[in-house]
Amino acid sequence: MKTRILLLDDEASLIKWLRYALEQKGYQVFATTDPQDAMVEIKNQRYDLIISDIKMPEIDGFEFLKRVRGVHPDMPFIFITAYGSMDSAISALRDRASDYILKPFSIDELAVRIKANLSSYIKGPTKIIGSSKRMRNTLAMLDKIAATDTTVLLLGESGTGKELFAREIHQRSKRAKANFVTVSCAAMPETLLESELFGYKRGAFTGAATDKDGLFKTADKGTFFLDEIGDASPTIQVKILRLLEEREIVPLGSTRPIKVDVRLIAATNKNLSEELKKGSFREDLYYRLNVIPLVLPPLRERRDDVPLLAEHFLKEICRREKLGERSLRPDSLKVLRKYDWPGNVRELRHVIERAAILSDSHYLGPQHLGLPQSRGKSLNQIQSEEIARVVRECDGNMSEAARILGVSRATLYRRFKSIKRRRK
Ligand SMILES: Nc1ncnc2c1ncn2[C@@H]1O[C@H](COP(=O)(O)OP(=O)(O)OP(=O)(O)O)[C@@H](O)[C@H]1O
Ligand SMILES: [Mg+2]
CATH class of the missing domain: 1.10.10 (Arc Repressor Mutant, subunit A)
Known part of the structure; x- marks a missing residue:
């Protein structure tokens, strides 16, 4: 099966060239100048990697990334960025792009990045790693929570493992045989999200040609993971509240409620109590969700886990890429431990996998990690x-x-x- 790449850039001549060059390298490429077009593709086809420009009219690269993350939280996503906008490239990494490449670049440089990023895209379950005191406590909580059937609110910065934990709760619960469905509230425009979640009756709006089940219905008897709940609009919030209180949903254009049996796990990296104060999040919904809050600590508050995670990711990538044994030099471990990890475990994983692939030597030194020194201040x-x-x-x-x-x-x-x- 060929690797499929989606390419988005508003410069038609650039994508024409890139597309040709990547096809020469054996990739299957879909190229477009239209972000809407790209989103439709991503939802309907299998893609393995996305390359996107940052500066584009209408929807810019960051907005596009956000939408992609709503459907594919971990798909490799490389930004193309103009020289001199390093800052936006770095904030892009925090926004969960997996990599960036500075213009002008050669096709060989791009090929290296593509390869590095593809291999970091693990499919299937990941083990939860961590033995720091904070993590042991959190894991003990996880066990207790999995045994119950209550609503869970997962809190924590980006990349701390909220989705991983949500899946694990489902796996260890009595609902494990049914579906685990995930949707991000930040990924789509409100009306689309509403019809996706709750479904609709034929004729509910123009284009609704047949009845359609909502995703909550798909998750019946299973677990529903509602990501980035802090971004849910007032309308969506009311409907979720109803779901939690009445255990039923009302499809758009219908007056008849449908019973659904789902366990809800919600997550956000926003500070919900602040959203409450601002009035952008309903208090009643907050209390309904906050039955069991589970806070995933940022990596910088459990530095003991850093070497463990780093070794784990390194072993994993070496096995997958058949790189043979590689190890981290003690001074590298020191650098890793000191760094503040604004992107948490996700960032650590990217750093390690990139270092493993880009270095030719058996021992990975600090120079392979490419960590900005200034951000590592204690x-x-x-x-x-x-x-x-x-x-x-x-x-x-x-x-x-x-x-x-x-x-x-x-x-x-x-x-x-x-x-x-x-x-x-
Ligand atoms: N304790 C852990 N052990 C192993 N892998 C982990 C751990 N925590 C996170 N990861 C990995 O780090 C990556 C990011 O985790 P995840 O997607 O769950 O974060 P998140 O909290 O949902 O982030 P975001 O708020 O950005 O959506 C994933 O690849 C996940 O497998
Ligand atoms: Mg997530």
Whole structure:
């Protein structure tokens, strides 16, 4: 089976060239300048990887990525970006693109990236890895939750494993034999989401030629994973509330409710209590969802898991790519441990897999990781810099500096001495 790539760029001449070049490399390519067109393709065909421009009229690359993630949370997605817009490329990675390539690039460079990203696209179940205290507690919770049938609210930053946990809860529950259905509230326009979730009767709106079951119905007896619930519109929120209270849904254009038996797992990386305060999230729905909240800690708060996860991802990629044994040098592990991981486990996985593929050597050194040094500052470092700055501004007057920093003179002396010692 050929690898299928979808290519989106508003520059017709560029995609024509890219398409030709990639086809020469043995890929099957669908190329378009129209994001709507691309979305339809993605929903109806199997694709293995997406390449998209960032700057486009109407829907830009970020918006497109968001929509793709609603249907394929982990499909490899490479941004093409103009030189000089590195910042947007980096924020793209946090927005869950898997990679980016700077213009101008050669087709061989692109081919390397494609290969690296394809291999990181694991299909099938992943084991939950982690042995830090935070993770052990979370896993113990998971076990208890799986044994019950209540609504679960998964909270945590992007890439902390919310979807992984949702699947695991389903797998370990008595509903495991029925469907696990997932939909993201941020992925589609409201009206489309509504008809997808709740279904419709023939004639409910123009284009509704036949009755259609909603996805909640498809998940009957199973588990429904409602992702990015923080983005649900007021209308959707009311309907979900009804589902939770009455255990029934009303398809669009119908007056007759349908009973459904689903367990709801909702997730968001937004701060829901803040959304409550702003009035953009209903309080009654919040309490209904918040029966069992499970908070997945960010990776920087459980650094003990970093080496474990890194080794795990490395082993996995080496086996899959037949790279032989590869290992992380101790100084690499140190760098990994220090880094703050704004993209959490997902980012770690990408970093490791990319390093494994791009390096020719058996031992992966820090230079293969490609982590920006400036983002890896520790709290200690930031504090030291601040202390040094204040002391400098006070012309070395330690009493004055201590007052500004809100610490005792003794503390300041001690810290300042150790900073100077480290600098030597
Ligand atoms: N503890 C873990 N052990 C192994 N793999 C993990 C773990 N946590 C996360 N992952 C992997 O990291 C990636 C991101 O996880 P997941 O998609 O579940 O995150 P998420 O919280 O849903 O993120 P987002 O908010 O961006 O949707 C996945 O490939 C997942 O398999
Ligand atoms: Mg997710």
